[in-house]
Amino acid sequence: MTTLRRPLSIALVAFAALAVACGSSAPDPGARGPAGSPPPSPPAGGPNAEAPCEASCEPAPEGPAAPRAPLEVRFLGVAGFELRRGSDVVLTAPLFTRPSMFDTTVGTVASDAALVQKRMPDAALVGVSAIVSGHAHYDHLLDVPNLLARAPKATLFSNRSAKHILAALAPDRAARCSGAGAAKPIARSRVVALDDPASSAVDYRSCPDLRPPGAPLEGRWVDVPGADVRIFAVCTEHPDQLGPVHYAPGGVEEDACALPTRGPDWKEGITLSYLVDFLDPATKKTAFRVYYEDAPAAAPLGQPPAAILAEHRVDLALLCVGASNAIEGAPRPIVDAIRPRYALGGHWEDFFQAESADPPAIPFLDVTAWRARAEAAVGGTPEARPILVDGSSSATRVMLPKPNARFEISAP
Secondary structure (H helix, E strand, C coil): CCCCCCCCCHHHHHHHHHHCCCCCCCCCCCCCCCCCCCCCCCCCCCCCCCCCCCCCCCCCCCCCCCCCCCEEEEEEECCEEEEEECCEEEEECCCCCCCCHHHHHCCCCCCCHHHHHHHCCHHHHCCEEEEECCCCCHHHHCCHHHHHHHCCCCEEEECHHHHHHHHHHCCCCCCCCCCCCCCCCCCHHHEEECCCHHHCCEECCCCHHHCCCCCCCCCCCEECCCCCEEEEEEEECCCCCECCECCCCCCCCCCCCCCCCCHHHCCCCCEEEEEEEEECCCCCCEEEEEEEECCCCCCCCCCCCHHHHHHCCCCEEEEECCCHHHCCCCCHHHHHHHCCCEEEEECCECCCCCCCCCCCECCCCCHHHHHHHHHHHHCCCCCCCCEEECCEEECCCEECCCCCCEEEECCC
16 A cells, blocks of 8 residues: 655646546247147057158258457546446446536535536446445445445445445444434445455455455455446555655555545555456356556566466456556556457546546646557457457557446457
């Protein structure tokens, strides 16, 4: 966990906020014909005789296999992606509220309920089973309580800092908390701290020094309740955002009585990256694999174990562009490790401004260089099944999407 190295002036903290990272069944022998008719008579010669062939005794050819449901992706802006396969939906760090730089440093922050409702209405939340966030900064969690309150099947998967913050909305808040609780309380069971040492699921093999006492070194898959989805968390680290400046370091260590109103009080906690597997409902095998990071990191941080990557290729990498200037060669190290079919860069646009059709990049962030490095790492060979971008086929394998862009990926 990165810690703040020196006191910061208000101006430096303001700059820091610029990149807060970033088959058919056998016939029934007792079946009857039309209503009231007797069962069919056995063939002549007794019950064991073969029935005559009317045309050919060759087995009927099998029809073409039903196409597998694709992976549908919508970029929500900032670090938010909507991942959908069939009836299963996963959201990553959805943020629609965009507080100003002043508000996130010396002012106050609060979720814009009307805006969140507009951008993600109740109907869009019906199938959401999981929300994943790699750390607890405001730009990853500020709007999550609103979504959880309206998505009855959703579980948030994040870290202990996030769980302590959202405990403010639990129906059984700490006895020391005074005042009324949340109008729409969120049960503690719906916020999972994957780094809780008592039930840790995080893989620490890439960063053993960050493993909390009592937590195992190796991670494990976690099933998403009510969905054909599973999650594997890998420890990583959030880089400083601007030079030595680190926004909202450390973690929240006890249950909050109210959601933070200051941006820096949404403390980071341990940072995680994820593999998200969408499973085939019949076989429970991986149909699509997504890698998600909401903070870039130097190798080998954030890299899933090679043995797990060997089981199924990463179909889509969702990579964090914000703060990537602090990581030499980013995103080449992670792309080299996971070898994805496609990569989308998120957390690249200036989220202190209102969302627009042509958003500017975060100041001082060289997104052109990031994309060039990503394209070189992914390679120029087109995939056999091209990605659909807003409904049109594209041979491109690396993209910096604009909010509301839609993608569709078919099985290879």
